Amino acid sequence: MGGQARTRIVIMNTLHLTDSQQDIKTAAAVIRDGGLVAMPTETVYGLAANALDGAAVARIFKAKGRPMDNPLIVHIADISDIERLSLTADLPEKARLLAKAFWPGPLTIIMKKGAVIPDEVSAGLDTVAIRLPSHPAARALITESGCPLAAPSANTSGKPSPTTAQHVIDDMEGKIEAVIDGGACDVGVESTVITVATDTPRILRPGIVTREEIEAVIGAVEVDRAVLNKLENNEKAASPGMKYKHYAPRAKVILVRSADKRYTDFVNRCYRRDGNCAAMCYAEDVDRIVAPTVSLGSKNDLKQQAQALFDALRAVDTIEGVETVYAHCPTTQGVGMALYNRLIRAAAFQVIDLPDKTIIGLSGPTGAGKSEVAEILRNLGAGVVYADLAARKAVEEPEVKAALCAAFGNVLNADHSLNRSLVARIAFGSKKNLKLLNSITHPRIVEIMLEMAADCKEDIVIFDAPQLFEARADVFCDKIISVLSTREKRLDRLVRRDNLRREEVELRMSAQYDDRFFIDHSDRIIDNNGTVEELHACVKEVYGRLTDGTE
Numbered sequence: 166m167g168g169q170a171r172t173r174i175v176i177m178n179t180l181h182l183t184d185s186q187q188d189i190k191t192a193a194a195v196i197r198d199g200g201l202v203a204m205p206t207e208t209v210y211g212l213a214a215n216a217l218d219g220a221a222v223a224r225i226f227k228a229k230g231r232p233m234d235n236p237l238i239v240h241i242a243d244i245s246d247i248e249r250l251s252l253t254a255d256l257p258e259k260a261r262l263l264a265k266a267f268w269p270g271p272l273t274i275i276m277k278k279g280a281v282i283p284d285e286v287s288a289g290l291d292t293v294a295i296r297l298p299s300h301p302a303a304r305a306l307i308t309e310s311g312c313p314l315a316a317p318s319a320n321t322s323g324k325p326s327p328t329t330a331q332h333v334i335d336d337m338e339g340k341i342e343a344v345i346d347g348g349a350c351d352v353g354v355e356s357t358v359i360t361v362a363t364d365t366p367r368i369l370r371p372g373i374v375t376r377e378e379i380e381a382v383i384g385a386v387e388v389d390r391a392v393l394n395k396l397e398n399n400e401k402a403a404s405p406g407m408k409y410k411h412y413a414p415r416a417k418v419i420l421v422r423s424a425d426k427r428y429t430d431f432v433n434r435c436y437r438r439d440g441n442c443a444a445m446c447y448a449e450d451v452d453r454i455v456a457p458t459v460s461l462g463s464k465n466d467l468k469q470q471a472q473a474l475f476d477a478l479r480a481v482d483t484i485e486g487v488e489t490v491y492a493h494c495p496t497t498q499g500v501g502m503a504l505y506n507r508l509i510r511a512a513a514f515q516v517i518d519l520p521d522k523t524i525i526g527l528s529g530p531t532g533a534g535k536s537e538v539a540e541i542l543r544n545l546g547a548g549v550v551y552a553d554l555a556a557r558k559a560v561e562e563p564e565v566k567a568a569l570c571a572a573f574g575n576v577l578n579a580d581h582s583l584n585r586s587l588v589a590r591i592a593f594g595s596k597k598n599l600k601l602l603n604s605i606t607h608p609r610i611v612e613i614m615l616e617m618a619a620d621c622k623e624d625i626v627i628f629d630a631p632q633l634f635e636a637r638a639d640v641f642c643d644k645i646i647s648v649l650s651t652r653e654k655r656l657d658r659l660v661r662r663d664n665l666r667r668e669e670v671e672l673r674m675s676a677q678y679d680d681r682f683f684i685d686h687s688d689r690i691i692d693n694n695g696t697v698e699e700l701h702a703c704v705k706e707v708y709g710r711l712t713d714g715t716e
C-alpha cells in the first residue's frame with residue numbers, strides 16, 4: 166500500500182458510527198482501505214489513519230489543514246506492538262518503565278523511530294511518538310484494523326481539540342470517511358508528551374499525567390521551555406506542535422493573573438464598559454460576574470477543569486457579540502500545567518497581571534488641579550503612578566518606536582530617541598493621527614502603569630492619568646475620582662502654569678471630555694473651586710473613606 170498514489174472522490178457524507186462491535190468493524194474496513202476515521206480516546210478525539218501507509222497519513226494533514234512539519238502520534242493496542250512491528254530500533258529502559266506505569270493511558274513517549282515509520286508520520290524527524298490509549302473504542306479500532314494508527318487530535322488545525330463527536334463533526338464533516346461517537350472524553354486535554362530520546366527525558370507537552378507522577382517512576386525530567394513560555398523567533402521547537410497558535414476560538418482570549426475577587430471585579434468593569442466580553446471562570450465565581458460566563462468547573466478540581474477546557478473554548482463562540490474572553494489564569498502546578506499550557510496558547514501569550522493593590526484612578530479635565538490632589542494623596546500615604554512617566558517610558562521602547570515610525574514615517578532624532586515635538590505636531594494635526602498615536606501607545610502605557618503599581622510598596626495606588634478613560638485604564642481602577650473646577654479657573658491656571666496663550670488653552674480644552682462625562686464616570690468628584698485648605702480637607706475626607714472601607 167505505502168506511498169502508492171491514490172485518487173479519492175470528495176467525501177460528501179461522513180459516516181456517523183457508534184462504538185458497537187459492528188460499527189467498529191465498518192470503521193476498521195475504512196482504515197484498511199486508506200481512509201480517515203475520527204475515534205474517541207480518553208483524552209480527545211483523534212483523526213486516525215493506517216500509520217504504516219504514507220498516502221493515508223498524508224490525507225490527515227490535508228483534512229486538518231495541518232503544517233506538514235508537525236509529526237503525528239502512533240497509537241498501538243498492546244505494548245508488544247512496538248517490538249513486533251519494529252516501530253523503534255530499540256526500546257529504552259525508561260520508555261519501558263513509563264509504559265508499565267502509565268499505559269494504557271494519556272502518556273505519549275517519543276523514541277528513536279524504526280525504518281517502517283513513513284516520513285509523513287515523523288515529519289522528517291528521526292524520532293516517533295507512541296501512545297497506547299485506554300479508551301475501549303480506540304483499542305478495538307486499532308486491533309480490528311490490524312495496524313497501528315497515526316492520529317492527531319481531530320480538529321481543524323489551530324482550533325480547540327475536539328472532546329465530543331459533535332466537535333469533530335463541526336470541523337470535519339465532509340472531509341473524512343467516518344466518525345465513531347463514544348461520548349464525551351474523560352480527560353479532555355491531550356496526552357502528556359515526553360521524549361526519552363534526549364539524555365534527560367523531557368516533557369514537551371504537559372497533560373493529566375503530571376511531571377511529579379513521571380519523576381516518581383523514572384527520576385528527574387526536564388520541562389521544555391516552550392511548555393510555559395513563548396519561543397523567541399530564533400528558537401527551535403523541540404515539539405513542532407508547540408510553535409503554532411492553537412486552541413483558539415474566534416474571540417480573542419486574554420489570560421488574567423490575579424487574586425479571585427480582583428478578577429471578577431475586573432471582568433465586571435470591562436463588561437460594563439465595553440459590553441462585548443465574556444469570562445472563562447470557575448463555577449464558584451459565576452454568580453458574581455455580570456458578563457456572560459463559561460465555567461470550567463470547580464476552583465479546586467483541576468481534572469474537572471481540564472475535562473471542560475476545550476468545550477468551554479468552543480462554547481465562547483456560541484455567545485453572541487463576544488469579542489474578548491477574559492480567562493482566569495490557572496496555577497502551573499500539577500495538572501494546572503496542562504491547563505496553563507493550553508490557555509496561554511489560546512491567548513497567543515497575552516496575559517494581564519492585575520497587581521494585588523487597591524487602585525484609584527484620578528482624572529479630570531486639564532487645569533482642574535489633579536496634580537495637587539495626587540500630591541495630597543501621596544502625603545496621606547498612597548502610592549502614585551504617573552501616566553506621564555509611564556508614557557515617557559513607553560515611547561522609548563524599541564517596539565513602540567518602530568510602530569510609530571511605521572505609522573508616521575521617521576519620527577526619531579539622530580541618536581534614535583523619539584522626536585517628541587515632531588510626534589506631538591503630527592498627532593495634534595488631525596483627529597485621525599491622534600487616534601492612531603493613542604492606539605499605538607495607550608495599551609503599552611497602561612501595561613507599564615500596572616507594572617509600576619505592582620512595584621509600589623503602598624497598598625493603595627493612585628493612577629494619576631489625565632487620559633484615564635481614553636487609555637482604557639479605568640477598567641483597572643477599583644474607584645475613580647475626578648477633580649473638577651470651573652472653566653475660568655482652569656483657563657487661568659493653565660495660562661499661568663504652562664505659559665500659553667488663552668486661545669491655545671481653549672483649543673486644548675475643547676479636545677477633552679466635559680464635566681458631565683467625568684461626573685457620570687467617577688465614584689467621587691472633588692470640587693476644586695475653593696481654597697487650598699478646603700481642597701486638603703476634601704481629599705483627606707475622601708481618602709479616609711476609601712481606606713477605612715466605608716467606600
Ligand code: TXA
Pocket residue numbers: 206208209210211212235236237238271273275287290292293294296316317318319354355356357358369370403404405406407
Ligand atoms: O491525547 C493525544 O495525544 C491526542 C489523542 C488523539 O491521542 N493526540 C494528539 O495529537 O494530541 P496531536 O497531533 O494533536 O499532538 C501531537 C503532539 C504535537 O505537538 C507534535 O508536534 C508532537 O506531539 N510530536 C509528535 N511526534 C513528535 C516527535 N517525534 N518529536 C517531537 N514532538 C512530536
Ligand code: MG
Pocket residue numbers: 317318326
Ligand atoms: Mg492537536
